[in-house]
Amino acid sequence: MSTLITIKEKLWSDLDVEATLDAPIGRMTWYETGGSAEVLISPKSSNALQLLCKRCYESEIPVRVLGSGANLLVADDGIDGVVIRLNQPAFQETRWNDSQSDTPTRIGAGADLMGLVTESARRGFSGLSQLAGIPASIGGAIRMNAGGTYGDTAQSIHSIEILTMSGEFRTIAATELNFGYRQCAIPAGIIIAAHCNLCASDPIALRAHVKEVFEYKKRTQPMSDRSAGCMFKNPIDPSTGKRESAGKLIDLAGLKGKTSGGAFVSDKHGNFIGLHASGCANDVLALAIDVQQQVFEHSGIQLEREVVIWSQRGAFQ
Ligand SMILES: Cc1cc2nc3c(=O)[nH]c(=O)nc-3n(C[C@H](O)[C@H](O)[C@H](O)COP(=O)(O)OP(=O)(O)OC[C@H]3O[C@@H](n4cnc5c(N)ncnc54)[C@H](O)[C@@H]3O)c2cc1C
Known part of the structure; x- marks a missing residue:
């Protein structure tokens, strides 16, 4: 040692x-x-x-x-x-609100989002079904404001508990978190728990919604590939001021199926970079940089990475 x-x-x-x-x-x-x-x-x-x-x-x-x-x-x-x-x-417990009280449901940050989506629908609580099929812990889903076509994490958050890096517990209201597309303004620290506004709703309709969202994801995304979801955020197109699909830009640049070592741009969804068992992290990084450059050359739009990279030297950040 x-x-x-x-x-x-x-x-x-x-x-x-x-x-x-x-x-x-x-x-x-x-x-x-x-x-x-x-x-x-x-x-x-x-x-x-x-x-x-x-x-x-x-x-x-x-x-x-x-x-x-x-x-x-x-x-x-x-x-x-x-x-x-x-x-x-200690960090995975869910305290469901009862239908008589206005107290939000408290969910430990280590809880599994997919399990919660299913369990909340079973209990007849709406507020999470839009997140069906997104692999995440609650802490990670808040940090990234995970979401998609049907909605995002922010829409049911009432407040969060965090521990600052210096070891101070704080509760922060959702209104102070400035949630935006795949981002929020959380001070440096660890999310400990979320307080969510989940509303009583018809369990049968909720289960149908979960199924619809999940099936949409399965149809449009390569869910069984080894990946980290979308590699890039959908960029704002300077000519329209609106978000453009990064996957579409990658597709238009002719990059679907492109490989680097064991990494490949998914044929199903251009914004997913998959990895074969023989590949390594460097293959993914090299391909992501290549895709960024080629999309820029083709469309003049600079893609910003969504996937978080942890490295010794902070390279590729
Ligand atoms: C197959 C697949 C499909 C996906 N589909 C979607 C999708 O539809 N929409 C979408 O938005 N994303 C999607 N993703 C990406 C991913 O599911 C989300 O970004 C999710 O929020 C990541 O959560 P996590 O717990 O895995 O976080 P991690 O990947 O473990 O961490 C991500 C970041 O969050 C930070 N973090 C994690 N927990 C905490 C905490 N408790 N406190 C503070 N910071 C924390 C980490 O430090 C890191 O910076 C997909 C990924 C895969 C593999």
């Missing part, structure tokens, strides 16, 4: 956490590729998480949060610092 790790271990050795050194986090993402994190820590309580964050902050050790890894690519040579995962029961 390196001296660096020995020093860092003092950060969590007395805390109620599970820690894995040299953790293969790349393989935990939907790309199933990429390097390791120096340490992956799953805190078992808010108190343990708070103390860990405070200590990392005081020691200037970088902290990152891993959700379900569906919008993330980890560079092949891995990353240093601490990666936190909220996959213990």
Whole structure:
């Protein structure tokens, strides 16, 4: 064990956490590729998480949060610092509002979005069905304001609880978060929970809506490829001032099916960069850069990456 790790271990050795050194986090993402994190820590309580964050902050050790890894690519040579995962029961609990009270439903940030979409429809609560088929933790869905044709995450958020990097708990109203297309203005920190306005609704109609949204996704997107969803945000076309489909621009540039090593532009949806089992993170990065350049040459529009990339040197950011 390196001296660096020995020093860092003092950060969590007395805390109620599970820690894995040299953790293969790349393989935990939907790309199933990429390097390791120096340490992956799953805190078992808010108190343990708070103390860990405070200590990392005081020691200037970088902290990152891993959700379900569906919008993330980890560079092949891995990353240093601490990666936190909220996959213990303390961060996955859902407290459903009862129909008599106006209290929003509280959902732990580590909860699985797809499971919640199904469970909320079963219980007869509307507010999440527009997100059917999107792989995410609640924290990741809020951070990215995940969504699509049928709506986004922001529309049911009442407020969120976060832990700032210096270890302070705060509750922030949705109105202060400036949710926009695939973005929001969350201060640096870890989302701990969301309070969602879910309304009583007909479970049969809700289940039909979930099915409709899910089937639309399956029809239009390569859901079984190893990918991180859409690689690029839909850009604003300067000539119209409206968002243009990045997938359409990639298609018009003739890039569907293009490959780089084990990475390929999906034939089904040009904005998905898939990866064969033989490929690596660098193949995806190289292809994404190539696609960006060729779309710019073809349309004059600069694509902005949606997928988050974690790398040692901050390259490709
Ligand atoms: C097959 C497929 C289909 C997809 N379809 C869609 C779609 O239709 N619409 C869409 O918007 N996206 C889609 N995506 C992308 C992805 O599902 C979303 O971006 C999702 O919100 C990512 O959530 P996550 O928990 O996996 O976050 P991760 O990928 O783990 O992390 C993404 C970012 O969020 C941060 N983060 C995660 N948890 C927290 C937390 N608790 N606090 C603070 N920051 C946090 C991470 O640090 C990182 O910066 C798709 C992905 C795949 C693989």
